[in-house]
Amino acid sequence: MWLELAAIFFAGVSGALAAVRKNFDIFSVLLLAWVTGLGGGLLRDVLIGAVPPVGITSWKYVTAALLAGALVHLFHVRLDRLRRAIIVFDAGALAMFVVIGVHKGLEYGVGPLAAVFVGMLTGIGGGLVRDLLVDEAPIVLRDRELYAIPATAGAVLAAWVGEMGHLNYVTGGLICLAIFGFRLVSLRLRWQA
Amino acid sequence: MWLELAAIFFAGVSGALAAVRKNFDIFSVLLLAWVTGLGGGLLRDVLIGAVPPVGITSWKYVTAALLAGALVHLFHVRLDRLRRAIIVFDAGALAMFVVIGVHKGLEYGVGPLAAVFVGMLTGIGGGLVRDLLVDEAPIVLRDRELYAIPATAGAVLAAWVGEMGHLNYVTGGLICLAIFGFRLVSLRLRWQA
Amino acid sequence: MWLELAAIFFAGVSGALAAVRKNFDIFSVLLLAWVTGLGGGLLRDVLIGAVPPVGITSWKYVTAALLAGALVHLFHVRLDRLRRAIIVFDAGALAMFVVIGVHKGLEYGVGPLAAVFVGMLTGIGGGLVRDLLVDEAPIVLRDRELYAIPATAGAVLAAWVGEMGHLNYVTGGLICLAIFGFRLVSLRLRWQA
Known part of the structure; x- marks a missing residue:
């Protein structure tokens, strides 16, 4: 739970920073934090x-995303120095969103294939909508950093483990760590597809 | 009811005008009128x-939006002279959409937070999709006119009044007027966030 | 069934080609093939x-779209020579998607107006999302080729026949052929709205 809020918060930070770079006003910064964190x-x-979605019904989730937007609006000059930290947290958010998404999909009985899709969508959907709203080709499409590959591999792995009835905090956490680690290593070594 | 059709019509006009400015053909003008009025x-x-949504099932709503598109296609040269009138009607459409959206959300039992979100989304969603389709950064994000603030404040107010069981034609109308008035005054005085 | 898979495949090819033109990596090519084929x-x-949608639950449909993406990634130089063939198949995919969409809408009891909308959306929605993701104004809006008119006319016709209880393989196939033929003739003669 705390980890999920942290994932929403850091995704929200990345959305808010995209808005700040475009010189948007405070409301737009908050909107992009919300869309990126919860989209x-x-x-x-x-x-x-699962309607209405938790992204509009849960006070905790909404607060986490909007708090990210408000803090970025207030402190974004200093956040520039934290660029490296943000990339690390963003990778963590991706990893958790994917596993959480697969888990929720399986819970709703959509089958393993659909669970993989909604897991990936949970991971990359927020950033996609963020990039559409700031009128840029989505980073996940444009960028040759290995963003989507760990997300896909992690989603497939989580759906497979989940189908066998073994997706829990331990296995889910391990898959998270694997996605996270792969992403960080690929950034470090500047791997490209 | 008549007011809601009027709101759809005027939002449709703004969508159709965006299409005309891009020199789109008649079909695209109608599509953008529909998307902006009902999106x-x-x-x-x-x-x-609430699926299927009224935006694709209701003859009255669809007719109101498409009529707006057809009239803009035929008379858009003269509409340029009506620019000021259109801004006023657009502010009216925003105000009504927000209150209608909050009301419908509460009716479907989604809770006050989600009602605020769907109210705002009803108000600004059509314009957002319009701007995405004509490949521009959404006005609501880019523009420093106070568009989103009255929408948000109105949605919060309507959800609060609705939670206390007092959202009816009188109170809803008053909230509409407040959003509408705030928006017009902010345009008049060129307030910026 | 086989025809539907073929429609998904050819729509997927058009999405993948759009990704290749933007110099996207293999993952993005697959994503755009999926979005265009199944979006x-x-x-x-x-x-x-009808959730979860078949576009994320059906192995056959997903395989058809991803196969299109994979083949385009491998052979796209030669596909350039097939440009004319692709336009023909794309017209066929449009025709089938429209009729399939109307049929499914009526099956879910949404009424004739909504069936027309979902039919058109099935036909043009994939291409719309494709163009949004590659950051271009949607072809269906920008382009003055008669793309939307046969889709609309076909959807109206299919909904009308369906409301009278006569939408089956024979009548549906004939409407498909009519949309397909109109589109090809309009391309041939360079008709413009």
Whole structure:
């Protein structure tokens, strides 16, 4: 739970920073923090029929995303120095969103293939919508950093473990760590697809 | 009811004008009128589980939006002279969409927080999708006119009044007027966030 | 069934080619093939409440779209020579998606107006999302080729026949052929709206 809020918060930070770079006002910064932090889960919930989605009903989730937006608005000059830290947290958010998404999909009985899709969508959906709203080709498409590959591999692994009935805090956490580690290593070594 | 059709019509006009400015053909003008007039409500209905959404099932609503598109296609030269009138009607459409959206959200039992979100989304969603389709950064994000602040404040107020069981034609109308008035005054005085 | 898979495949090819033109990596090519092949049906299923949508649950459909992406990635130089063939197949995919969409809408009891909308959306939705993701104004809006008119006319016709209880393989096939033929003739003669 705390980890999920942290994932939403850090995804929200990346959305808010994109808004700040475009010189948007405070409201738009908050909106982009919300969309980036909760947009992936929103798409997931609509696709699996879990409406109204937690992204608009949960006070905790909404607060985590908006808090990210407010802090970025206030302190974004200093955040520039934290660029490396943010990339690390962003990788962590991706990893957790994917595993959480797969788990929720399986819980709603959508089958393993759909669970993989909603897991990936939870992970990359927020960033996709962020990039559409700031009128840029989505980073996940444009960028040759290995962003989507760990997300896909992690989602497939989580769906497979989940189908066998073994997706729990331990196995889910391990898959998270694997996605996270792969992403960091690929950034470090500047791997490209 | 008549007011809601009027709101859809005027939002449709703004969408059609955006299409005309891009030199789109008649079909695209109609499509953008439809998306802008009914897109916010469409997103709202998907999020609260009210499918199929009224934006594709109601003859009256669809006719109002398409009529706006057809009239703009035929008379758009003269509409340029009506620019000021259109801004006023657009502010009216925003105000009504927000209150209608909050009301429908509460009716579907999504809780006050989600009602605020779907109210705002009903108000600004159509314009967002319009701007995405004509490949521009959404006005609501880019523009420092106070567009989103009255929408947010109005949605919060309507959800609060609704939670206390007092959201009816009188109170809803008053909130509409407050959003509408704030928006017009902010345009007049060129307030910026 | 086989025809539907073929429609998904050829729509997927058009999405993958758009990704290749933007110099995207293999993952993005696959993602765009999936979105273009299955995105229209995904929007349709969300609007009519058929969740989780077949676009994320059906192995056959997903395989058809991803196969299109993989083949384009491997052979896209030669595909350039097939440009004319692809335009023909794309017209066929449009025709089939429209009729399939109307049929599924009626099956879910959304009424004739909504069936027309979801039919058109099934036909043009995938291409719309494709163009949004590669950051271009949607072809269906920008382009003055008669793309939307046969889709609309076909959807109206299919909904009308369906409302009278006569939408079956024979009548549906004839409507497909009519849309397909109109589109090809309009391309041949360079008709413009």
